[in-house]
Amino acid sequence: MAPLDIPEVVIDRLPVYYRLLSRIRAEGETVVSSHELGEALGVTPAQIRKDLSYFGRFGKQGRGYSVDRLHEELRLILGLHRSWNLVLVGMGRLGQAIASYRGFDAEGMQIVAAFDADSTIVGTNVGRIVVRDSAQLERDLKDLTVDIGVVAVPAEHAQEVIERLVKAGIKAILNYAPVAIQAPPGVEIRQVDPVLQLQSMTYHLTRNARART
Amino acid sequence: MAPLDIPEVVIDRLPVYYRLLSRIRAEGETVVSSHELGEALGVTPAQIRKDLSYFGRFGKQGRGYSVDRLHEELRLILGLHRSWNLVLVGMGRLGQAIASYRGFDAEGMQIVAAFDADSTIVGTNVGRIVVRDSAQLERDLKDLTVDIGVVAVPAEHAQEVIERLVKAGIKAILNYAPVAIQAPPGVEIRQVDPVLQLQSMTYHLTRNARART
DNA sequence: AAATGTGAAAATATTCACAGCA
DNA sequence: TGCTGTGAATATTTTCACATTT
Structure with missing residues (x-):
């Protein structure tokens, strides 16, 4: 190897x-x-x-x-010869957009469960998935085979949610919350963070504008 | 400086x-x-x-x-002491999610116009914005002050759309389309690409699983 | 003739370690 | 004493350049 x-x-x-x-x-x-x-x-x-x-x-x-x-x-x-199971936590606007995004399935990434803490969202359907109660996260994860956690909760809850996922044995997290996460070694974390990308571009735009002046 | x-x-x-x-x-x-x-x-x-x-x-x-x-x-x-104007191209599922995402405004990033090529979407409202016809992109951009282009069109159209934005004078692009873009020097491009991030994590998950066996 | 695979060289990026200042 | 700012030392990453193979 x-x-x-x-x-x-x-x-x-x-x-x-x-x-x-x-x-x-x-x-x-x-x-x-x-x-x-x-x-x-x-x-x-x-x-x-x-x-x-x-x-x-x-x-x-x-x-x-x-x-x-x-x-x-x-x-x-x-490792793309097999499919990977994702669990999505946070089903607000962003989570719902992620749940209905087609680009994951096309690459063998399947969302097998979704959670939210808001009781007005819990129980509703998003695509083929029923939103579960975050309070039941640990319990439900026991009966699911999940490889990767996808986190779309508000920034202030991201660290806590990720710790719960890690405790439940999840070894890879894709985090959409705009916050830097502390993760134990052996857990892969990746950030999806358009605002950071925009802000590195405004640095250059600002500098170029200055240079021309 | x-x-x-x-x-x-x-x-x-x-x-x-x-x-x-x-x-x-x-x-x-x-x-x-x-x-x-x-x-x-x-x-x-x-x-x-x-x-x-x-x-x-x-x-x-x-x-x-x-x-x-x-x-x-x-x-x-x-350069965050001022606000930045974004133009969003592609108003399918993904574009609509971007348009209604609150995280941009909070950081002074304002979407000032949105375009799509689909005539059934053109003219509809997404949030406060009326979707314009992509055919009019160049013409409309003349009357708008736009700093950054945000691209959420299908992969096969991304290169072309970005070339049109660049020709119209836009110097920074945030690309959500899952495709590598060729851009001329002096144009900043950033990629938002959750699938690539997932796939680098599956590499590690695969290797760790192997190591334990 | 053309393009790989790869050691060696060059370029970048990170970390060290400490002088100097509050 | 405590922590910054920074040259020097390391470490990492990229590029070069060429022997090798089809």
Whole structure:
């Protein structure tokens, strides 16, 4: 198997490569070079070759990579050959939008349960899912097979909710709440945070405007 | 002003610091040390001091940082002392969710117009905004002051829409479409991409499960 | 002829460690 | 004493460049 010390930045790029390969495959191409991949992604070919070399030797010299082969290898490396069960906590506006987002299912990510603390929301249907009571989170999780927690509660409750999910044995959290989370080692946390992204862009916009003046 | 070669990673952390300072400020604290900030964010105090030192000397030796002062400095550095106008393109499920998301306004990010190509959506109201026809994008943008484009169209249209926004003079794009975008230099692009984040987590989940076996 | 895989070199980013100041 | 600001030291990441293979 792959060595244990693969840089995290490399891991984060694999899904990008995987997605591009999916598209190239759908377009019917059978072979692709690191140069073409780099071109499409705006990165250097060397980076792509180096990244892939952590996992194996998938290319053919003088030729490039088999699209099918590389796509399949990445699928296995990322664990996308199976589907993953998500539990969604927080069913306000944002949670409801996440629940009805199609992009997860398309990639084998299934929301198997949703929770909220608000009794006026509990019991309602969102898509095919009935919203459960957060008070029952721990109890219900015992009967569910959940791989990843998706958190869309208000910022002030995110830390607590995530601690409960972690205590229940969940090892990966996708957090939409606009707050930095403390998680124990061994628990993967990722942030979806458009406001932070906007604010790093306003830095540049401000600076460029200044430079022109 | 700040030197021109501040690492991008540093810029990306400033909004995180800013948000934390906002919270500490609301809690009534008046002074904070790099150690406390690092504690709350899970990073080293040295990193915080180094990051801030690119922009000035905001702290007091032996004491720490004035919460008010540092909050204000970051606000100015990031350009958050003024409000920013966003234009939203793509008003399907995702676009509608973005339009009704409260987290933008709270940080001075105002959606001033929204567009869609679907004639059954054009003309409808989403919140306070009337959805305009994408065909009129260029024409309408002439009469609007827009700083940032937010793109929530299907993946296959994202590149084209972004090119149109860039041609219309927009210098910053927040892209929700699950596709890697090619942008000319001088245009800031940020990606909101929960699927990529999930897929980097499944890599780790898969590997950990293997390791335990 | 063309493109991979990879050590070595270069560039970036983080952390250390301590002088200096409140 | 306590904590900042910062050069120097480490560590990490990216890029180069080329031997190797098809």
